[in-house]
Amino acid sequence: MKLYKKHPERKSRYMLNNQIFEFLQHTFADSRGIIFNYFDGPEADLSALDIGIRTHLKNSEQLYDLIRPILRSLKFGEITIVKDPLLMTSITFRSDPDNNSFYSIGPFRSLPYEENDYAKIQINNNFTLTASEDFKYLLKDVPCNIMRIEALAIAKNILYFLHQITDPTVHDYHLEQINSGNFPIIPLEDINARAKIAEEMYSHEEKLLKYITEGNEEKAFSEAKFFRDSDMDHRITNRLLSHRSLLFSTNTLFRKAAQITGIHPIYLDEISQSFAQKLALCTTHQQLNNTYDEMLVDYCALCRTHATRQYSPNMCKIINYISLNLSEEISLNSIAEAVNFSPSYISRKFKEEVGKSLSTYITEQRMILAKSLLEKTGLSIKEISLYIGIPDWNYFTKLFKKAFGITPTEYKKTL
Numbered sequence: 304m305k306l307y308k309k310h311p312e313r314k315s316r317y318m319l320n321n322q323i324f325e326f327l328q329h330t331f332a333d334s335r336g337i338i339f340n341y342f343d344g345p346e347a348d349l350s351a352l353d354i355g356i357r358t359h360l361k362n363s364e365q366l367y368d369l370i371r372p373i374l375r376s377l378k379f380g381e382i383t384i385v386k387d388p389l390l391m392t393s394i395t396f397r398s399d400p401d402n403n404s405f406y407s408i409g410p411f412r413s414l415p416y417e418e419n420d421y422a423k424i425q426i427n428n429n430f431t432l433t434a435s436e437d438f439k440y441l442l443k444d445v446p447c448n449i450m451r452i453e454a455l456a457i458a459k460n461i462l463y464f465l466h467q468i469t470d471p472t473v474h475d476y477h478l479e480q481i482n483s484g485n486f487p488i489i490p491l492e493d494i495n496a497r498a499k500i501a502e503e504m505y506s507h508e509e510k511l512l513k514y515i516t517e518g519n520e521e522k523a524f525s526e527a528k529f530f531r532d533s534d535m536d537h538r539i540t541n542r543l544l545s546h547r548s549l550l551f552s553t554n555t556l557f558r559k560a561a562q563i564t565g566i567h568p569i570y571l572d573e574i575s576q577s578f579a580q581k582l583a584l585c586t587t588h589q590q591l592n593n594t595y596d597e598m599l600v601d602y603c604a605l606c607r608t609h610a611t612r613q614y615s616p617n618m619c620k621i622i623n624y625i626s627l628n629l630s631e632e633i634s635l636n637s638i639a640e641a642v643n644f645s646p647s648y649i650s651r652k653f654k655e656e657v658g659k660s661l662s663t664y665i666t667e668q669r670m671i672l673a674k675s676l677l678e679k680t681g682l683s684i685k686e687i688s689l690y691i692g693i694p695d696w697n698y699f700t701k702l703f704k705k706a707f708g709i710t711p712t713e714y715k716k717t718l
Contacts, residue, residue, distance in 0.1 A: 327461075332552070340406065342405050345371045345403060345405075350367070369478075373385060373478075378397065379397040382458050383396065388478050390416070392410060394409055409454060411454060518604065524596075550582050550594065553598065554578045566606070570609055618657070621652075630692050670702060
């Protein structure tokens with residue numbers, strides 16, 4: 304299904320440049336699920352305007368032709384809100400006073416589809432029961448829980464940013480039927496077959512997220528292989544922008560999966576921002592694939608080392624304090640003062656819930672952090688030793704060898 308269109312090179316001073324457009328596109332999609340697109344004009348490919356729903360129907364070009372008169376009538380500096388007969392809304396507005404190019408926000412709905420909505424669509428469009436069932440499947444990707452006032456505010460802000468238009472006229476346009484012509488509405492393909500493929504895809508996605516939350520890197524890579532090998536994956540990666548957009552969404556999905564394990568938000572924000580920046584700098588499919596592999600490795604590692612959902616709320620406070628202060632001198636008394644629990648309570652409860660002494664756990668976490676720093680930075684052994692709160696780098700070397708069976712220097716040579 305076609306969700307996003309690539310923004311062309313800037314041809315006019317009125318247009319958003321590519322970087323700003325892609326930034327807005329990804330920000331809207333990742334934060335609220337809002338789809339933002341650019342079109343060269345009413346005669347362009349309009350499939351992104353309805354997330355490709357009409358492309359799945361026979362006579363799709365004729366169906367899109369029914370929308371073009373509305374788009375041809377768009378006036379510069381004004382906003383047109385189109386209510387589709389499939390009960391979804393799109394907002395359109397001209398991007399340039401010198402040509403017919405335009406931006407669109409949507410489609411979207413304020414509420415998810417319910418059975419009475421499907422019944423209304425069936426009656427208003429004279430669909431057969433079979434066609435109505437097909438449309439249920441096609442409409443599942445329409446973004447919901449987005450208010451008209453929210454999308455309209457985005458359009459007004461973009462118009463102000465580009466053209467300093469402060470109070471644009473807003474028009475409402477209601478398409479009565481998806482097909483006002485005399486040709487039948489027939490699905491282009493076997494919807495049941497597509498549904499089966501989609502069910503398989505979501506099953507693999509569910510397993511992939513489960514393995515990430517468990518920190519099971521081997522099984523996560525095994526599930527990820529399904530998406531690499533599927534026809535859907537090959538079709539998407541033919542276009543760099545779509546490939547990058549997919550991985551931006553994947554980064555958000557992985558972050559949300561990791562969040563349910565109780566990882567502190569500071570770590571979630573750090574890893575998510577890091578990969579967002581890396582993805583933005585990728586210029587080839589291979590670079591994007593390599594970054595995807597890094598995401599699998601790092602999110603699994605984060606869930607292995609920082610998950611706290613198995614602990615009580617009080618223990619989560621203690622563990623989070625330790626994680627955030629590994630560079631400092633940590634003692635039972637300093638923890639007690641920070642989390643406002645007695646030292647005796649912390650010592651007893653920690654052993655009870657974590658299964659090891661506080662000092663053993665702190666040392667383990669420092670060694671895990673040191674190993675990560677060796678892998679990802681150019682810091683020297685002494686610098687890493689100081690960073691993880693162990694000033695004596697000889698002592699650090701002994702602890703590292705005890706933990707991993709190899710010295711930091713020897714480990715660095717293997718990288």
